[in-house]
Structure formats: structure tokens, C-alpha cells
Amino acid sequence: MTIGEIAAQTGLPAKTIRYYEEIGLITPRRDSNGYRVFARTDVHTLRFLGRARTLGFSIEECRKLIALYEDKGRASGDVKALAQEHLQDIEDKIRQLEEMRMTLSDLVTACAGDNRPDCPILTDLAKG
Amino acid sequence: MTIGEIAAQTGLPAKTIRYYEEIGLITPRRDSNGYRVFARTDVHTLRFLGRARTLGFSIEECRKLIALYEDKGRASGDVKALAQEHLQDIEDKIRQLEEMRMTLSDLVTACAGDNRPDCPILTDLAKG
DNA sequence: CCTTGACCTTCCAGTGACTGGAACCCTTAT
DNA sequence: ATAAGGGTTCCAGTCACTGGAAGGTCAAGG
Numbered sequence: 001m002t003i004g005e006i007a008a009q010t011g012l013p014a015k016t017i018r019y020y021e022e023i024g025l026i027t028p029r030r031d032s033n034g035y036r037v038f039a040r041t042d043v044h045t046l047r048f049l050g051r052a053r054t055l056g057f058s059i060e061e062c063r064k065l066i067a068l069y070e071d072k073g074r075a076s077g078d079v080k081a082l083a084q085e086h087l088q089d090i091e092d093k094i095r096q097l098e099e100m101r102m103t104l105s106d107l108v109t110a111c112a113g114d115n116r117p118d119c120p121i122l123t124d125l126a127k128g
Numbered sequence: 129m130t131i132g133e134i135a136a137q138t139g140l141p142a143k144t145i146r147y148y149e150e151i152g153l154i155t156p157r158r159d160s161n162g163y164r165v166f167a168r169t170d171v172h173t174l175r176f177l178g179r180a181r182t183l184g185f186s187i188e189e190c191r192k193l194i195a196l197y198e199d200k201g202r203a204s205g206d207v208k209a210l211a212q213e214h215l216q217d218i219e220d221k222i223r224q225l226e227e228m229r230m231t232l233s234d235l236v237t238a239c240a241g242d243n244r245p246d247c248p249i250l251t252d253l254a255k256g
Numbered sequence: 257c258c259t260t261g262a263c264c265t266t267c268c269a270g271t272g273a274c275t276g277g278a279a280c281c282c283t284t285a286t
Numbered sequence: 287a288t289a290a291g292g293g294t295t296c297c298a299g300t301c302a303c304t305g306g307a308a309g310g311t312c313a314a315g316g
Contacts, residue, residue, distance in 0.1 A: 035293055051253050056228045069250050079249050080241035087232045090225055097222045100184045104215045113208035121207050122197050125179050
């Protein structure tokens with residue numbers, strides 16, 4: 001399977017797949033012409049990566065997840081711990097964004113948005 | 129005022145202030161010894177920047193906001209448009225994170241988190 | 257006068273996870 | 287012979303800093 005074919009099958013851009021090889025997440029063989037040759041397991045791994053990235057796991061977390069996935073003697077507690085930590089990060093980010101959203105929303109509402117220069121948004125930014 | 133003093137007054141790290149100078153957000157004068165000399169207006173500008181960054185505005189957006197702030201003939205509509213666009217971005221991000229949060233939360237709940245290898249989290253990632 | 261310590265300076269490299277582009281090679285069809 | 291549509295490598299850029307090295311400046315203390 002060439003990189004274009006596997007890109008189509010996994011939905012990941014070829015560039016990204018090359019990058020994943022560069023950082024050691026996959027190691028396709030090479031054809032005599034230098035082209036990468038992907039195996040079926042690579043499709044699997046790349047889909048796994050795509051899904052994990054969609055859920056916001058970092059590359060390093062993905063690396064750990066794949067290691068756990070391949071370790072048939074893993075403890076599900078280790079996976080859960082990783083996911084819980086990540087969930088915590090996400091919740092923190094959401095809280096932070098919610099704070100921004102509320103403040104901004106108030107400011108936008110308070111601003112007339114006309115041709116006059118008076119602007120509560122700028123006033124707020126200026127007061128610090 | 130030296131960079132250390134203004135850093136203390138604005139709460140921004142000296143490194144960040146140097147960076148803001150580098151990208152043209154402020155232009156402090158220099159003393160004969162090469163040290164940066166900050167004016168009172170710089171305290172104001174840096175606090176403005178700090179607040180805007182806290183609200184998630186990008187540096188380029190901050191640049192525009194400062195320009196609007198300094199333009200006494202501005203239309204508040206221009207400021208509002210900028211803020212609304214940014215608010216939209218934030219809401220998009222929140223929605224995306226909420227999706228991750230829900231999926232992850234379900235998976236974490238479903239995972240026993242014990243010593244056995246069976247793990248719904250990995251199963252989900254693998255199914256794609 | 258010398259040193260110590262706390263400042264200040266510049267410059268370079270790294271962060272995360274790609275993404276764009278240039279320059280070039282391989283294969284197949286026309 | 288050439289054109290199209292793959293593939294390859296390598297380099298630079300993204301965003302907003304942050305860390306660190308190497309060195310200059312200044313006031314106080316011995």
C-alpha cells in the first residue's frame with residue numbers, strides 16, 4: 001500500500017503520515033524505488049492515532065496509548081488514569097474558555113457597535 | 129523605568145516585554161548604557177495587552193485593538209466586530225472541547241480501571 | 257581596588273503538531 | 287518524447303513565548 005492509498009483509507013494527510021513515521025509512531029518498509037510500503041496493521045495504527053488525536057490526546061499520550069494497546073497484559077487502570085488526566089486538562093481548558101466567553105459576551109453586549117468612538121470593550125481593556 | 133520595574137508593575141515577564149518590543153508593540157527608548165527606558169504610557173499599553181491576551185485575543189488582534197484604542201475617531205462598531213469574531217472562535221473551541229469531554233467522560237466511566245486488560249477506552253480508539 | 261550580586265543586554269534554540277513549498281525521482285499513458 | 291500524477295527529501299513557517307548561554311553595568315561591601 002502506498003502513502004496515497006493509506007491516506008485515503010485513514011483520512012490522514014500524507015504529510016501527517018510522513019511526520020508520524022519521522023517521530024517513530026509507525027515504521028513502514030520501503031520498496032526498491034524508495035517508496036514507503038504500508039501494511040494493514042499500519043492502517044489500524046493510523047486510525048487509532050486519528051481517533052486519539054480527535055479526542056485531544058497529545059502525540060506523547062498517543063504513544064503511551066499505543067504501547068498500552070499493544071501490551072496484552074496491560075492493566076485497564078493505566079489506560080483509565082491516562083484518560084482521566086487528559087479529561088482533567090480538557091475540563092480546565094473549558095473552564096478557562098468559559099471565563100473568556102462570559103466576559104467577552106458581556107462586553108460585546110455592552111458595546112453599541114455604531115459610528116461613535118465610545119466603546120466599553122476598549123474601556124475594559126484599558127482599565128486592566 | 130527599567131524592564132524589571134515595568135515587569136513588576138504590569139505582571140508581565142521581562143522576556144515577554146522584550147518580545148513585544150521585537151514585534152513592534154512597544155518602542156521604549158534606550159539609556160546611554162543600552163538599557164531600555166519605559167514611559168508611563170508603556171505601562172498602560174502593556175496592561176492593555178495583558179488583559180487582551182487574558183481574554184484570548186491573538187497578538188495580531190491585540191495590534192488592531194491598540195490601533196483602535198489610539199484612534200480617537202474610531203467607530204465602536206469596528207471594535208465590536210473584532211470582539212464578536214473572537215467570541216465566535218472561542219465558542220467554536222468550547223463546542224469542540226465539550227464534544228471531547230463528553231466522549232472521554234463516557235469512556236472513562238465505562239472503564240473498570242482495574243488490573244485486567246479489557247478496556248473500553250482502547251476498544252473505542254481501535255474501532256475508529 | 258576588587259569582588260559579589262543583582263540587574264541588564266543580545267542571540268540562539270526549542271516548544272507541538274503539523275503544513276506549505278521547492279526541487280527532484282518514478283511510473284504509466286499518450 | 288513528454289505530460290500527468292504519483293512518490294521522495296529537506297527547509298521554513300506557524301504562535302507566543304520561554305530557557306539558557308555569554309557577557310555588560312551598577313551599587314554596595316571588604
